[in-house]
Amino acid sequence: MVRIINKFPDPPNQDVGEGLNTAVIAMGKLRLKPPVVYESDNSVIVYIKHEPLASIEAMIIEHLESNDEITSKVARELTKASADSVKIALRKLRDSGVVRLRSRRWWRKVKEGDEQFQPEVSLSERYPIYEAQIMEYLEIHNQINSRTGREITGIKSTTTMRDLFYKMRAKGLIELVPNKVSTKIVWIKK
Numbered sequence: 001m002v003r004i005i006n007k008f009p010d011p012p013n014q015d016v017g018e019g020l021n022t023a024v025i026a027m028g029k030l031r032l033k034p035p036v037v038y039e040s041d042n043s044v045i046v047y048i049k050h051e052p053l054a055s056i057e058a059m060i061i062e063h064l065e066s067n068d069e070i071t072s073k074v075a076r077e078l079t080k081a082s083a084d085s086v087k088i089a090l091r092k093l094r095d096s097g098v099v100r101l102r103s104r105r106w107w108r109k110v111k112e113g114d115e116q117f118q119p120e121v122s123l124s125e126r127y128p129i130y131e132a133q134i135m136e137y138l139e140i141h142n143q144i145n146s147r148t149g150r151e152i153t154g155i156k157s158t159t160t161m162r163d164l165f166y167k168m169r170a171k172g173l174i175e176l177v178p179n180k181v182s183t184k185i186v187w188i189k190k
Contacts, residue, residue, distance in 0.1 A: 020035070020037075020046060023035060023048065027048070028080050029080070032049075032050060033049060035047060035048045035049075036049075055089075056075070056079045056081050056085055056086060056089035057089045057092060057093055057098075059075075059078055059079045060075050060078070060079070060089060060090065060093060060099070060107075061093070061098065061109070063075070063078055064099070064107075064108070064109040065109075068108060068109075069102060069106045069107060069108045070106070070107050070108075071105050071106055071107070072086050072087065072090065072105070072107075075089070075090065090107055093107075094107075097110055098110060127164060127167065130153040130155065130164055131164070131168055131171075131173065133152050133153050134149060134152065134153070134164075134168065134174070135173065135189070137152055138174070138188070138189040139189075142188060143177060143186045143187060143188045144174075144186070144187050144188075145185065145186050145187070146158055146161045146162060146165070146185065149161050149164070149165065162185075165185075165187055168187075169187075172190055173189070173190060174187045174188065174189060174190055175187065175188060175190045176188075
């Protein structure tokens with residue numbers, strides 16, 4: 001039977017004994033706990049439980065109990081989760097004050113007496129502040145573009161700045177410069 005299956009273009013098992021390896025890989029992709037293998041003198045018992053791994057956040061915290069720091073890459077390898085899922089988990093942990101960004105890539109657990117840590121305010125909570133800064137600028141100047149908006153607010157992302165402008169337009173605070181023939185989008189106070 002194994003010989004016949006191996007003649008398929010993409011055989012599920014390469015050889016005898018590959019079934020367990022295939023199961024382990026599949027379980028990892030489904031974020032299930034790996035099988036437990038017990039060997040004795042004359043038998044092998046494999047327990048395959050349908051139990052999910054701990055949450056991504058719990059696995060990151062567990063790693064930080066025995067390690068000082070963690071990167072997103074290490075968290076992805078550890079949890080077998082996608083980059084987006086790990087990013088969301090790290091942000092949740094940051095927002096709840098459990099971890100903080102030590103440098104651009106390294107996260108560390110917040111320790112007792114860590115006074116320099118301030119829970120970070122989410123971007124959406126900062127929008128009113130940014131709106132006020134832009135409206136102040138428009139009180140003095142006739143128009144504003146994305147580059148100037150980013151300089152005023154400290155927003156680094158062009159996409160985030162564009163989103164803020166469009167939210168402000170939806171609120172009726174600003175509008176696009178009419179009949180402006182340019183590759184740059186320019187906004188004016190409404």
